[in-house]
Amino acid sequence: MAKSNKLTLAKLNTVDNKNNQRKTIYVTPERYEVNIHTFFRESLMEDAVTEYIALVEELRNQTELDDVMIRGTLSLFNVLVMKKFTDLPFPKKMDLSSLINISRKFMDNGITNEVINSFPKEELDKLEQRFKTAQQQAAKVVAEMAVASIGQAQDISKEFSDAS
Template identity: 35%
Template sequence: MTQQKKLTLIDLNRFEKELDKTKKISILDNKYEVNIHTTFKDSDIEDLLHDFRTIIEKLSNTQNVELRNVYSIYLTLILRQFTDIPITEENEIVELIRISKVLKNKGITNEVFNEIPQDQLDYLTQKVKKSSDALNQLLKDTEVENGYTEPKAVGSDSEKESS
């Protein structure tokens, strides 16, 4: 059995450096360079999910925004969180939609996503799914605690059986 050592500040600093590594890519026919994180940190994923939830809440209260923009905004938030593309830190929906359209229409979204390590995209997808499942379960639990039950559909099996 190997001897265990104490975790030190030096170790933590080394871990942080490892987690903060980026890869430099060229986009738009080598005219621009973009740095991409090679490791998607859990804390960054949490920030991304928080921002996305905030935007979803805003969207649910907004009349003039089409829901088809949600996916584009999500991709833009990923680029904001895991690259150095200058995307506004404000979660203003109209501005994020504008930026997401520019990124998409110039092909930047595709170029950058093609360079993001697949294992990190898979990890992000797994974390998003877990978060979504946990949120759905929380909502169900809250509904049960508050006495909410699903309304029965007209002509459901339970109605037919009691006839």
């Protein structure tokens, strides 16, 4: 009789260990140690995309935007990659403004370039594709909402003109 190859918790942990690939790099002239992932877990990529969507929504809901805030959003991809796939110091709870502030510190001190350039290109490409797909889906939802809103406005207008 053939031996069963049933997935157990121990076997799952063994399989999952391949997802824990990391390496140590050194940043700034002081050579601070940073551990980076060399394999991007699906769950962490999903977390990064979800956080990105939440931050974009927060941005959309803000009534007062300044140039610093708008420019800072351009670095969201890099900063979320660093937040999810390194052991760089990020506060646990961060809003868009504080995330932009810390991202500027990383950028101004050359840390962003050093870290991003140390990730495997194929892993960054996978994540970037995820972001693009999420952006397209979000744009599609917004477009559908706009079309529905226009349709409702036209219906109301028609009802109003029919009542006249």
